[in-house]
Structure formats: C-alpha cells, structure tokens
Amino acid sequence: MDKLGVITSFIHNIIVFNIPLLYGTVGEIVVEKSGSLNLGVEGTMAVGAIFGYIFGCYANSLGVGILVAFLAGAIFGLLFAALTVSFQANQNITGLTLTTFGLGIYFFVGNSVKSTGWPVMADYENVKEGFADIDIPLLSDIPLIGRGIFSHNLLVYLGIIIAVAVWWYLKHTSLGLRLRAIGENPAAADSVGINVNRMKYIHICLGCGIMGIGGYYMGLNMSGSFNSSCWINGYGWIAVALVIFANWSPAVAIFGTFVFGFFNTLRVSGTSIAAAFPETLGWLADIPAQMYQALPFIITAVVLVVTSIRNKRGSSGLPAALGLNYFREDR
Amino acid sequence: MAEQYAIEMRGITKTFGSTVANKNVDLAVKNGEILALLGENGSGKTTLMNMLSGIYKPDSGSIFVDGKEVTIDSPEDAKRLGIGMVHQHFKLVDVFSAADNIWMGKEKPGFALSKKRYKEIDEITKKFGFELDPEKKVYNMAVSEKQTLEIIKVLYYGAKIIILDEPTAVLTVQEIERLFGVLRRMKEEGHAIIIITHKLNEVMDISDRVAIMRKGEYITTVNTAETSEQELTEWMVGRKVDLNIDRPVVETTRPLLEVRDLTINNDEGATAIDNVSFYIRGGEILGVAGIAGCGQKELCEAIAGLRPIVSGQMIHKGDNIVGLTPKAILEKGISMSFIPEDRLGMGLAPSMSIIDNMLLKKYRDSKGPFVDRKTGREDAERVIKELEVVTPSAETPVRRLSGGNVQKVLLGREIKAGPNVIVTAYPVRGLDINSSYTIYDILNKQKTEGVGILFVGEDLDVMLALCDKIMVLCHGKVMGVVHAHKTNKEELGLMMTGTLDLSEKYADKPAGFARDTLFEDGNKKEEQE
Numbered sequence: 001m002d003k004l005g006v007i008t009s010f011i012h013n014i015i016v017f018n019i020p021l022l023y024g025t026v027g028e029i030v031v032e033k034s035g036s037l038n039l040g041v042e043g044t045m046a047v048g049a050i051f052g053y054i055f056g057c058y059a060n061s062l063g064v065g066i067l068v069a070f071l072a073g074a075i076f077g078l079l080f081a082a083l084t085v086s087f088q089a090n091q092n093i094t095g096l097t098l099t100t101f102g103l104g105i106y107f108f109v110g111n112s113v114k115s116t117g118w119p120v121m122a123d124y125e126n127v128k129e130g131f132a133d134i135d136i137p138l139l140s141d142i143p144l145i146g147r148g149i150f151s152h153n154l155l156v157y158l159g160i161i162i163a164v165a166v167w168w169y170l171k172h173t174s175l176g177l178r179l180r181a182i183g184e185n186p187a188a189a190d191s192v193g194i195n196v197n198r199m200k201y202i203h204i205c206l207g208c209g210i211m212g213i214g215g216y217y218m219g220l221n222m223s224g225s226f227n228s229s230c231w232i233n234g235y236g237w238i239a240v241a242l243v244i245f246a247n248w249s250p251a252v253a254i255f256g257t258f259v260f261g262f263f264n265t266l267r268v269s270g271t272s273i274a275a276a277f278p279e280t281l282g283w284l285a286d287i288p289a290q291m292y293q294a295l296p297f298i299i300t301a302v303v304l305v306v307t308s309i310r311n312k313r314g315s316s317g318l319p320a321a322l323g324l325n326y327f328r329e330d331r
Numbered sequence: 332m333a334e335q336y337a338i339e340m341r342g343i344t345k346t347f348g349s350t351v352a353n354k355n356v357d358l359a360v361k362n363g364e365i366l367a368l369l370g371e372n373g374s375g376k377t378t379l380m381n382m383l384s385g386i387y388k389p390d391s392g393s394i395f396v397d398g399k400e401v402t403i404d405s406p407e408d409a410k411r412l413g414i415g416m417v418h419q420h421f422k423l424v425d426v427f428s429a430a431d432n433i434w435m436g437k438e439k440p441g442f443a444l445s446k447k448r449y450k451e452i453d454e455i456t457k458k459f460g461f462e463l464d465p466e467k468k469v470y471n472m473a474v475s476e477k478q479t480l481e482i483i484k485v486l487y488y489g490a491k492i493i494i495l496d497e498p499t500a501v502l503t504v505q506e507i508e509r510l511f512g513v514l515r516r517m518k519e520e521g522h523a524i525i526i527i528t529h530k531l532n533e534v535m536d537i538s539d540r541v542a543i544m545r546k547g548e549y550i551t552t553v554n555t556a557e558t559s560e561q562e563l564t565e566w567m568v569g570r571k572v573d574l575n576i577d578r579p580v581v582e583t584t585r586p587l588l589e590v591r592d593l594t595i596n597n598d599e600g601a602t603a604i605d606n607v608s609f610y611i612r613g614g615e616i617l618g619v620a621g622i623a624g625c626g627q628k629e630l631c632e633a634i635a636g637l638r639p640i641v642s643g644q645m646i647h648k649g650d651n652i653v654g655l656t657p658k659a660i661l662e663k664g665i666s667m668s669f670i671p672e673d674r675l676g677m678g679l680a681p682s683m684s685i686i687d688n689m690l691l692k693k694y695r696d697s698k699g700p701f702v703d704r705k706t707g708r709e710d711a712e713r714v715i716k717e718l719e720v721v722t723p724s725a726e727t728p729v730r731r732l733s734g735g736n737v738q739k740v741l742l743g744r745e746i747k748a749g750p751n752v753i754v755t756a757y758p759v760r761g762l763d764i765n766s767s768y769t770i771y772d773i774l775n776k777q778k779t780e781g782v783g784i785l786f787v788g789e790d791l792d793v794m795l796a797l798c799d800k801i802m803v804l805c806h807g808k809v810m811g812v813v814h815a816h817k818t819n820k821e822e823l824g825l826m827m828t829g830t831l832d833l834s835e836k837y838a839d840k841p842a843g844f845a846r847d848t849l850f851e852d853g854n855k856k857e858e859q860e
Contacts (some may be wrong), residue, residue, distance in 0.1 A: 174440040181424050181435045188422035191384070192436025192484070193407035320425065329387055 004144055006276040010269045011148030016221065017268065018261030019159045020045070020232075023214025024239025025246060025253045026163045030207030031077070032243060033170060034200045035183040037323040038080055039095030041211055042236025043102020048073040048212020049231050050106045053219040057119035062130030062154065065216055073212020076102060077205040085200045088325045103230055110226050121224035130154060131220050155217045160254065162210060167250040179203055183319030186326035196326055211236070234296075241300040244307050248317030263299050267292035335398055337362045337523035338383065338414070338492050343392035345378055350723065352378040356392070356549040358542055360492065360523040365514060367538035367555070368527045369567055371763035372735030373721050375547040376527045377419065380494050384416035385409035396492075410436070412492075415485025419496040419527075419761075421477050423469045430465035433484045452487075459486050460516065474623070475506045482513065493517065494525045499533055500761040503622055503789070504824075511537050529567075529763035531560040543567055568765050576771050576796035578815075579779050584613035586845045587783040588634070588665070588752050593643030595629045603629035605807040606643075608843030611752060611783035616774065618798030618815065619787040622827055626807040627787045628669065631756050634785070635667035636660040647752065649849035661692070666750035668741050668758065669787075678741050681730035685722065686711040688729055689744055714743035718769060735766035742773060753777060756787035771797055791820045802843075805829040809843060 024041050031038045038044070048069040056065020080098055083089040113119070121128055133151045140150040170176040181189040182196050190196050218231040242260060246253035266273075266284070270292060274285035339359040345352045353375045360366045370376045381387045383394070385406040393400055396412050403409050409416075423432050430452040434440060440448075452465040461479055469477060478498060485493055495514075499507045514524055514537060528534060534541055535555060543550040543566045550566050565571055589610040597603035603626040611617050619627060632638035634645065636657040645652050647663050655663075668678055679688050690707040711725040718739040722732055729737055742758055755774070759767040774784055774797070788794045794801055795815050803810040803826035810826040811833025825831035 172444050173442055174434070174437075174444055175442070177427075177431055177435050177444060181427065181431075184424045184426060185422065188424050188432075189435065191386075191406045191416070191418070191422040192488070193405075193410040194436065195405075195407065 003276045006269075006272055008144060008148045010265065010273060011145060012151070013269055014258055014261040014265045015149065015152060015156060017265055018257050019156050020214040020218045020221075020235050021239055021242060021260065022159045022163055022253060022257040023217065024211050024236055025242040025257065026159075026166050026250045027073070027207040027210035027212075027214065028239055028243045029170075029246070029248055029250055029253065030166060030210065031204050032207075032248060032322055033179050033183045033319055034203040034207075035186060035319050035321040035324065035326070036080070036084060036200060036204055037091045037095065038077075038098070038204065038208070039092060039240060040076070040080060040098030040102060040236075041239050042232055042234070043099035043105075044073050044076045044208045044211045045215030045218070045232045045236045046102045046106035046230055047076050047215065048209075049215030049219040050109050052212065052216030053224055054109070054113055054119060056127050056216070057121065057124045057224070060124045060126045062127050065127065065220075066155070066158075066213055069212040069216035070209040071212070073215070074205040074209035076212070077208025078201070080208065081201045081204040084325060085197050085204075088327060091323050091325065099236070106230055106232075114226055118226055119224070121220065127220070155213070155220070159214070159217075163250045163254050166210075170250070180319070182326075183321055186321055186324075187328075190326070190328060196328075200326075211239075214239075238296060238300055241304055244318075245303045246317075247307065247315075248319070260296065260299060260303075264296045267295065335362075336360060336395065337364075337397065339395040339398075340379070340383070341393050341395070343379065343382060343389045343394075345375075345382060345387060345389050351547050353382075353389075354547050356544070356547075358549070358552075360525055362491070362523050363518055363521045364539045365518050365524045365526060365537055366552075367534040367541045368525055368544065369529060369531075369534055369541050369563060370544035371529065371567060371765050372761075373546075373733035374544045374567075374763075376544055377496055379544070380416060380496060380525065380527065383409065383414050383492075383494060384418075385414075410488050410490075413490050414492045414494070415488060415490025416494040417478065417481040417485060417496065417498060419500070421481055423477060423480065425470040426468065428466050428468055429463055429472075429480050429483075432469060432480060433487050436484070436488060452483075455487055456483055459483060460513070474501045475503075475509075478502070478510070486517075490522075492523045492525070494527075496527045497529075497761060498526065499528060499530060504791075507533070531563055531764070534563065535560060545569055564764060567763070574764075576768070576793065577775055578797060578799070579775055581614035581779050581781070583615050584781060584783075585847050586610040586849060587613050587648060588785075589644075589646050589845060589848060589850060590634075591644040591844070591850065593630075593633065593645065594641040595626070595633045595638060596641055597626075597629055602641075603807050604633070604804075607804075607807070607809050609802050609809070609812060610843065610845040610848070611785055612845075613751065613781040613783045614778055615799040616778055616784040616786050616797060617812075618794040618801040619785060619804060620791065620794055620801055620823055620827060621804035623789070625804045627756060627804065630804075631667055631669050631754050631785075631787065634660075634665065634754050637667075644850070646849060661748070664749070664751040665754065666745040666748055666752070667754040668745045669754075669756040679729050679737065682728050684711075684726045684728055685715070685720075685740055686725050688740060689714070689747070692744060692748060710744075710747055714740060714747065718743050718773065735762040738762060739766065739769065742770060746773065746777060750782065752783045752785070754785045754787075757789060758786075759793070760789070767793075791823055795820065795823075803827055809834050812843060 024045055028038065028041055051072040052065045052069025055068040056062060076098065080094055083094045084091050131153045133153055136150040140146045170180065178189065178194050179199060181194065182199055186196050215232055222231055242253060242256050246256045270284045274282050336359040341357055343353050343356045356379055368376050378387060382389050385403045385408050388404065394403060401412055430449050433452055434448050449465045456463050461483055463476060463479055463483065498510060502510060518524055526537065538555045540552055540554055541563060542552040545567060591608045593604055593607045594602060595604040621627060629638060633640050636655055640653060647665060652660055652663065686704065686707045689710045690702055694702050708725060714720065715722060715725060720736045720739050722736060729740060738758060745753065758770050778784055786798055798815045800812055801815050801823065802812045803823060805827055810829065813833065826833065
C-alpha cells in the first residue's frame, strides 16, 4: 500500500509541479502563432506571479489573483506588442529585455511589499482554500492513478482547459485560421483584408496573460514564500523550448509538459521512489543531486536536437514568418 | 456626357525617400475593358497598382471608383471597393489548402471552421469555370495552379476591377493561352482588367488599350488596334530600338564541356535527368528548351557541382569534373547563374549591397584576413555602368532593386569572374525589352570571346534567334539537338511534348557525342574515321 502511495504521489507531483510549464508553453504558442517570438516568457510569468499573488492576498480571493495575474501578463504583452509591432523593434532583443525587466519588477515590488509586511498565504483563507485539491467524483477513486491525476487544484484544471481551448481555437475557428495566416505570411493575410497589427496585438496580450497565470500558479505552489530566488526559476525558458517540442500544438504541449515533468519530478521524488523499490529502482538514489538538477536542461537540449531533425515539409508547426516584423510598405 | 470609368487615377505621385516612383500619373479603365500597363522594369507600374490595392498610399493625387472619389488606406479598403490584385509574387500561405487561403479573407466566415468550406470553395471554383482541388496545399501546387487560386480568390471576394501584375512571366505558352481565355471571359462579364506586362506580343493579343509608363512618368494611353509593337517600344524606351536579336557567327573551338550519359535525381529521389549526353563548344550558345520542370534546374545544379549525380560523366577540357566541389568547378571557369521562378531566391544575398554581393565570389582572393572592398566597389561600379543597372548607389541592398536590375547584377558578377563556360537559366525571366536585349548582348559578347554558353530558356522565339543549337528536353530525356536556323517553333513544340523524337536522327553518330570529343575512347573513334 505504501509503495503504491509513492507512485500515486509521484504522478500527482508530475502534474502539480509542471502545470506552470503548460501555461507558459500555451501562452507562447498563442504569441508565436501570430509570428512574434517573445523570449520574455520568464519575465512575463514573474510579473504575473508577483502582482497576482499580492493582489490575490489583499483581496483574499483566488479569482482576483488569477485576473490580476492575467492582466499583468497582458500589459507586459502590450509593451512587447507596442515595441515590436508598432515600433518595429527587434523581437529577440525586446524579449530578452522584457525578461530582465520583468524579473526587476518582481524583486522591486516584492521587496517593497516585504518591507511593510509580506502577505502570508496561510492567513488568506479564500486563497488557500481556492488552491486546495478538488477531487473529481468517481475518477479520483480509481486505484493507484485516481488521486494522482484526478485530484488537483483549480488552476491545474484551468490550465488543461485553456490548452484544449487554444488548440481548438487555432485549428477549428476562422479567427484561428486568420491568426495562423499572419504567422505564416503576414503580407498574404494583409492582402486579403485581415488587420494584421490588431490581430498581433490581441494575441500577444492574450498569450502573455496566459503566461501570467502560470507565474501566479508558481507563487501559490511555493506557498508564497518570498526569498532571494524568483518563483519562476527558469521555467519560462523551458516553456520556450517546449513550444518547439510541442511543434506549436497546444494539445501536444500537454503531453510534452508531462514527459518533461516526469524527468523534472524525479529530482524531487527520486529518493522516495528508490526507498520504496530498493531492488528495482534503488539506483535512482545513487544519481547525484546535481545530475537531477541538470536533467531538465539536458532533456531540453536533446528535445531541441530531435525536433530539428524531424522537420518535414508541411508537418512543421513553425510559423514561417516567426520573428520577422511586418511592415506593409517594405519591399 | 463624360464616359464613366470603373477606376480612374489622376495626378498620382509617390516617392520613397529621395526616389520618385510615380510622378503625376493618370490612368483610367472602363468596365468590360482590358488595359495593358506597359513599361520597363522599374518604371513604377507595380508601385502604381499597389496604390490601388492598398499596399501604398499616394503622396498626392486622387482615385475615383465609378466616378466617386475614394481613399484607399489598406487592402481591406481596396477589397471593399471591389479591387482585387494578383501580385507578381503570390500572396499565399504555403501550408494552407487552397480553400483556406480564400477562406481566411472571407467576410463573416462564422466562428467555427467546418468541412463545408471545401465544398463551398469547390462550387465557386466550378462556377467561375476553373479546376482546382480545394484541399490541395499550396506548397504542392505548380505555379499556374497558384495563379489560378489567386484569381479565384479575388473573384470570390467580389472584385470588379482586377489587376494582374506580370501574370505571364512564369507561365508556359499553353498556360498563357488559358489565362487569356479566362481574362477575355471576365471582360465579357463586365470586369475591368489591368494587366501589367512587358511582352509586346501579349499586349497586342489581349488588350483593348495600352497605357505606357517610363521612369515613373505616365507617357500616354493608346488603342491597341491603332498601334504597333514598334511604336509601343519607342514610347516605352523613349528611343528607337532594334527588335532583332543578333546571332554572330564565331569560329567554334573543340568541346569545352562534354556530358555523357548523365542521370540525376531530383529532391524527391525521382529521375530528373535521364541518360543525357551533350557538349558545348567555345563560341557557341546551346539552348535548352523544355516545359518547366523537365530537369533544367537539376541539370544546371549538377554541372555547378551543387547536386550529386547518379551516373554518367562530365568533362571540362578533358578533365573530369564529377565529384568536384562547387569551388573547384568555379575555379575551372564554369559559372552558373539560375533565375528561379520566383526570381528572387538564388545566387544573391538580398539584404546585402551590390558591392557585398560582388565580393561573395571573390572574397577568397583578398590578401590577409580582411575583405578587399575597394576592388569590390570598382567591380560593382563597372557592372552598374556597363549593364546600365538602375540603382541609387552601389551600396543599395539588392532586394531594393527591381527584378531586371537584380538579374543584371547576378549575370554581371558571373561574367566578371571571366568564365569559359557560362550556364545560365532563364536570364531574361520577367525582364523588359531593353534589359532583355542588354542581357542578349552580354551573352553574345561572351560568345564572340570564345566562351561556351548553356542557355536554359523559355521563350522559343528568343531561343531560335539567339542560340546556335537547341537541345530539347522532355521529362528528363533528350528529344534531340537541332540547329536553330534549321528548325522552327512547331518542331520544337512537338519535341517538347515528346511527340517528336529526333535523338536517333543520325545513325552514324550517337546523339550528343562530339566528333572531336576529348573523351579517351572518342579520340580513337575519330582516328578511325
């Protein structure tokens, strides 16, 4: 029984710890499908995290937290859109700048609030309870996997719903078709009367808002303890790589998040798995901690190499005009 | 009562920085009329039309649609006014199906995409009298299919005024016929059509009136029936032009480049060139005719060392060149310039200046680690002067030049390297008369200097006048090599479609083998004769 409990908790952890990656990845997919490469995922998530957490606590409402996190991310996206769409700034540099800027805001706001009294999550009943696990009836009673997969907090379910909704939006709606057209060939989209700039603005803000919620999740998952390291902790960068792994499909992103999460979670659960199954998996405990820490990044590198080989014509989801600014009168 | 025009432009001026692209231009088209807009490369035809399609905004001047003054701020406005443009570089999303390319611009398409859209587009396609699989992806389409899709697209959006920017540049003779049939039908249905072209025979064939532009200025509009090719040329160029192509007779040398039993695969692994033999002597131009995609590209690439061959031999002045690197082949004096169908892709780096593009092939010659920009600049300026390249300066990025000037730069650079064999494919593709003749002159000059030229072309009239011999390809096989002065268009056409095979014409001599070949075994044969 105890041994099975270890597996259940491992499955549970894979989901709990890695859902922010799904938010980051899906958000970035929305942005990239409009032809914009936003490398500022890390900063956008940080901004969503800090504002979402603080306002959520002050209002004592998870809903307000989610909304503020979304808005904070969206406003950051607006900044990116203004710089790259209206002012034609280089997307790579703007994205990198926003990462630095976002982390700066995160620590500036965090430290300012901390000096007057940091809101401790445990004191805010509604936030704490809102973030508590919700059992899905019947499904969560399935032995072994039930409590691992079907007993999670609201934001986990929301993340999956957003991913599926975005997948459907991109593939099965007329607006999604137009969005993809812009990412592939903005001149073609423009020539048939699609408002390229407006579509880019809307989707950059939307995608960045989704990233913001992912940031908020990370803050909550760490019980809102603010210290010298940022809550986001590199997840924004991994999300950028996961977009490529997912081949720009939100549906594949769900799968990718959990494949990636599997290795990522070994770091946390490796020793307890080793203890539960000493004969078969005891060797997990012998892997040095540094190896586990490096694992997510090694996997990312392997994934990038593998996916770059895979590209066959028409099968790649890579938007052809990704990273290129569009200016109608350019020849 | 003044005649009602479908569209009228008055006093249009447009400048880009210090360049005046259009200066005080007037233009008018009636419903049920085809107007040809004629002018050399860079004379501002496309710019003018882009102001109708909403890509550019005029600096001054006014536009009237059905007699009412309008402002066109975006392609959306143009669409609403019933103006549709088929751009020279197609504006299509490659990874989308035909239907989706149309659907993405539909007003009120509904929120969800349903499979019914394929059916609707299919019905529309048939209604307009076209044939196109609505589910076919654009990247799988031939050029003519893409063009058909563009035309269906503008018709579907309800365009009354249809602009076509050099629609024939990429089509075969038969495809052009078909396109003209479509245009005539649209004209009968009351559409106003503007067609940009610089092929005079097409202007005479299709248009009702011709508007002529020269260097950004409007010259005049004439009724097609009341003019002649000669007169149009003079208006377009601004002086008298001799429309004959020279074919200087030059004493030929022994074969420079000999190809035996060459077989090459295309990108998909299918046979592109099938057991082909031919040879080029110094001082002659060997034309290669064939329907588009008959292995011309693969052949050029194989000679330049860019594509591995399956089997066969290629010797240059008796030395084997199979398996050599492109650089080694270049050093032997074989130069290749290929103008692809989209006219941009190959050979030049579009964002780099003319000077830098000149240096691309020469930078290895500079001493030390630094690039010798001084010689590069001299070369660039010489090419600009000799070939009359229209450009603000030698520092201008190549992509800012108009098509013809880009091609002149490309060919100019190849000739600068002093080659003894020039492989050139479609060097006049999309060029106006003046530029084309400049290119023919360049090639003829090289020929008289003893260079052997392989000229892959598409215009049979030009090939008959320019080339000494013409090799006809059909599905990668040689249908025969004929002397240009002993054949005619009909014979070539039959060979191109594979109906006539002259490859076994001479029983005593295998096709494509030179009598005085530099191949070892060939020499023996020669001694026996």
